[in-house]
Amino acid sequence: MSEGAMEIHKDDLLSNPTNRVPIGLCLDVSPSMTGEPIEELNQGVELFFKALKEDRVARLSAEVAIVTFGTSAQVVLDFQSLDRISGPPTVQITGDSTNLGAGVALVLDILEDRKNVYKEAGIDYFQPWLVLMTDGQPTSDEHLRAAPRTCDLERAGKLVVFPIGIGQGTDMDVLAMFSEKRHPLKLKGLNFAQFFEWLSKSVVCVSQSRPGEKLKLDTEGVKGWAEI
């Protein structure tokens, strides 16, 4: 056998897209978030993007969308590869009410759209994540229609939901309506940075998971940012 006769070169292989993890951040930007809370939130989201970009796999795998809700809901950043953006846009206070239901409905809609994009492009993907953060209580009834949607998807194993309350004014009973599997957690003070650091580690973990593996979250790490 001649030296080097049986060698595979990279040119002999195919290249397939990395499996995606779509993450929808649904953030409260009602006036009660004015000042320190919105500043800390923006810094936390920036840290989240930075941490994901630093990981070899998550950089290619994670796709983050940001939806904000005040009086109405809007897509501040749609799903896209992290390589395409330098950092997240700064979210700003808008409106004079808290239409939480409209925010969740919009995230679910764009998550569904994104899954269709993956399917059409032949890209494999993990369960989408929904991170819902609010500091108050909804000022409309739209959440009564949005909450059953998240619970139905969660029950079918098609969505992972993280309901997070900010500060003492949060109506935790309303947040609890969005997940049957995961109790809503209240952020310790304004520990957005610790929360988003924990979230990025969880995304890194799932982006490397293999068939048959279940999502294992760092429950000990939750104590770093949540009131328990």
Place this chain on the structure above:
Amino acid sequence: MGGNLMVRQPFWRWAGASAAGLAHEAQGIPCEDSWRACQTGRPSGIEIVAVCVCDGAGSASRSAAGARLVSWAVATWLSQHFETVQSEDTASAQRSLVRFVIKWLRRAASRNEVEIAAYASTVVAVAVRSDGAWVSAHLGDGAIVGRCNGGLRLLSDPMKGEFANETFFVTDEDAVEELRMSGSSFQTQTSKPDGFVLFTDGLENALINRRSSQVAPALGRMLDWLDTYSQEEVAKALQSNIRSVLRETTGDDCTLVAMTMRSNEGYE
């Protein structure tokens, strides 16, 4: 010295290799893939070779043992029941194969006082006969590629759920229905490939494109090696290439087995 020049039945040769994924290696977790080949002869001189590659479920507590046991059970069953599979209806063959595997998993589970789900594993298997007839059995991810008339063809693509970390295992309740069996005796597959490559999901991204059914040229080269060099040399080369090149494309465990048919004229 020398011997009588004779024409033997065509026969099958195979070579395979496994390596723990880089993520597993970094965490000190052993390879949870396994493979087994089983060769049996019939009084007529016809030989059957059955090969099975398995990927133990990452979430199962005895995944490595599960992959070992399932690969042995499937290769054994296929080599012993090749003719039955060819003559029976597919549903009956699927049922018999899964029952045989589960019987052995139950024994192991009972001995170790665990559920059989602890041994959850995928199945990617091919059995071939010296006349070129073949049968495949596939459940879960991983794939089978065949060489037909010199070209490579994806014969059985990975079976996945909606999400990237969802697949099927032989311990699933609906394993009998989910098991995909095909081969030369089935109406849909009439060709007789003279080469096969079977591999676990760790190698999928580098070796096939599921959307276009494209197959990596690397697989053709591996089959060419087996046509040319000894099985031992090819096994070493596969191991070395998986470790140095293929494994770089994934964090997962990697297993691959190649088989080729050789029409041999030789001295005995």
